[in-house]
Amino acid sequence: MSEATRHAAAYDAVVIGGGVMGCATALHLAEGGMRVAVVDRGPLCREASGVNAGTLTLHMTRAALVPYAMRAWQMWMDAERWLGMGVLATHVPGLTLAFTEAECELVELRAKARRAYGAPIEVITPERAREIEPGLHSGLLKAGYCEIDGFASAYLTGRAFRHALTHAGVEVLENAPVAAIDSGDAGHVIRLDAAAGRAPLHAKRVVLAGGVWIQNMLAWLGVQIPIKVLINQLIITERIRPVMRTVLSVASGLLSLKQFANGTVLIGGGWQGDGDRERGGVEARPQNLVGNVRLAAYAVPALAEARIARIWLGLEAETADAMPIIGDVPGVPQAYVIGSAHSGYTSGPFMGRIMAQHILGQEPDLPLFDPARLLGMPMPGA
Numbered sequence: 125m126s127e128a129t130r131h132a133a134a135y136d137a138v139v140i141g142g143g144v145m146g147c148a149t150a151l152h153l154a155e156g157g158m159r160v161a162v163v164d165r166g167p168l169c170r171e172a173s174g175v176n177a178g179t180l181t182l183h184m185t186r187a188a189l190v191p192y193a194m195r196a197w198q199m200w201m202d203a204e205r206w207l208g209m210g211v212l213a214t215h216v217p218g219l220t221l222a223f224t225e226a227e228c229e230l231v232e233l234r235a236k237a238r239r240a241y242g243a244p245i246e247v248i249t250p251e252r253a254r255e256i257e258p259g260l261h262s263g264l265l266k267a268g269y270c271e272i273d274g275f276a277s278a279y280l281t282g283r284a285f286r287h288a289l290t291h292a293g294v295e296v297l298e299n300a301p302v303a304a305i306d307s308g309d310a311g312h313v314i315r316l317d318a319a320a321g322r323a324p325l326h327a328k329r330v331v332l333a334g335g336v337w338i339q340n341m342l343a344w345l346g347v348q349i350p351i352k353v354l355i356n357q358l359i360i361t362e363r364i365r366p367v368m369r370t371v372l373s374v375a376s377g378l379l380s381l382k383q384f385a386n387g388t389v390l391i392g393g394g395w396q397g398d399g400d401r402e403r404g405g406v407e408a409r410p411q412n413l414v415g416n417v418r419l420a421a422y423a424v425p426a427l428a429e430a431r432i433a434r435i436w437l438g439l440e441a442e443t444a445d446a447m448p449i450i451g452d453v454p455g456v457p458q459a460y461v462i463g464s465a466h467s468g469y470t471s472g473p474f475m476g477r478i479m480a481q482h483i484l485g486q487e488p489d490l491p492l493f494d495p496a497r498l499l500g501m502p503m504p505g506a
């Protein structure tokens with residue numbers, strides 16, 4: 125291909141990583157008039173963005189991220205409108221449960237912190253909580269209540285974004301692992317793994333949206349920022365009679381529970397399995413499955429009758445200060461990074477929007493999270 129042809133084919137932006145962060149960024153860039161491609165080493169949204177618990181929550185979001193999560197929650201509820209296809213986003217209230225005095229204190233503290241950022245969370249009595257959710261354990265002492273909560277079916281996320289991206293004219297390259305980026309004054313050359321059998325992509329701008337693999341992607345550009353990997357375990361039960369109608373969590377943070385319309389109950393809360401960035405999720409830890417299930421059946425005793433249908437693992441990214449990394453790649457012109465948001469499925473659509481606004485030269489609706497603050501943090505194994 126001649127140099128001229130190559131440049132004629134260049135993109136205004138190539139987004140590397142087709143999870144919720146990358147897809148949302150690409151969509152908003154395209155809607156802003158840019159010529160965009162999204163490249164993923166697998167299918168869209170088949171890592172964290174397709175295997176997560178789907179909770180759309182303010183209770184479990186870090187307090188400072190509540191304003192982001194509230195905007196994104198509304199976007200998920202309106203997904204049919206802006207994606208053209210939904211993810212079964214369901215609006216139900218959320219309850220954070222306290223069974224011990226220490227958890228009561230936590231419920232109060234967490235509600236106060238989130239209220240300060242605009243979350244409509246109030247602390248309610250166990251009697252009121254059982255009116256809302258009759259199946260709760262009789263040992264409940266207090267609960268945090270939030271009207272704005274709910275859940276989606278995360279496995280539908282890739283299908284919905286593929287539809288929206290294609291409709292918006294974004295080129296979607298799946299099963300195309302990126303191996304390296306060469307950056308220069310003229311832009312970026314994105315080199316795909318030889319196995320993909322594709323020519324390099326040329327782009328004026330590059331957006332790194334690789335979930336836990338952002339660390340490797342930044343290293344392609346010579347930037348060292350550590351990204352911690354959490355190996356979250358999830359459990360789904362067989363279909364059972366309706367036993368709950370809200371999204372439940374416990375104040376200590378080790379439980380999240382919801383029942384889908386088909387009767388299955390998803391049990392999570394961040395219990396860890398084994399694995400790493402290189403191998404992915406390798407093995408569940410049986411003692412953590414037992415702990416998770418026991419806590420679930422304690423919170424909602426009717427769950428004791430449910431059998432487990434399936435368990436799986438997913439990789440979640442976290443920065444050294446547990447806040448997102450969304451902004452310019454330090455020292456590399458026209459390179460951007462987005463990811464590592466706590467409860468990132470909830471906030472993903474809005475995070476992608478503010479990333480795109482920044483790239484398009486607009487004032488983001490809310491501030492970004494400067495990656496430069498994370499430079500100099502010790503790298504794993506260093």
Ligand SMILES: Cc1cc2nc3c(=O)[nH]c(=O)nc-3n(C[C@H](O)[C@H](O)[C@H](O)COP(=O)(O)OP(=O)(O)OC[C@H]3O[C@@H](n4cnc5c(N)ncnc54)[C@H](O)[C@@H]3O)c2cc1C
Binds near residue numbers: 178334464467
């Ligand atoms: C088990 C689990 C449960 C969770 N539950 C919830 C929840 O209930 N609610 C909530 O709000 N959040 C939840 N989260 C967090 C949420 O899922 C993530 O924050 C969010 O999905 C991250 O999106 P992302 O786009 O940054 O990353 P990802 O979805 O991981 O996307 C990164 C993409 O980069 C691609 N990629 C990697 N390397 C390359 C390469 N070399 N070339 C090309 N592509 C590459 C990957 O294939 C992947 O598709 C959970 C996470 C997990 C793992």
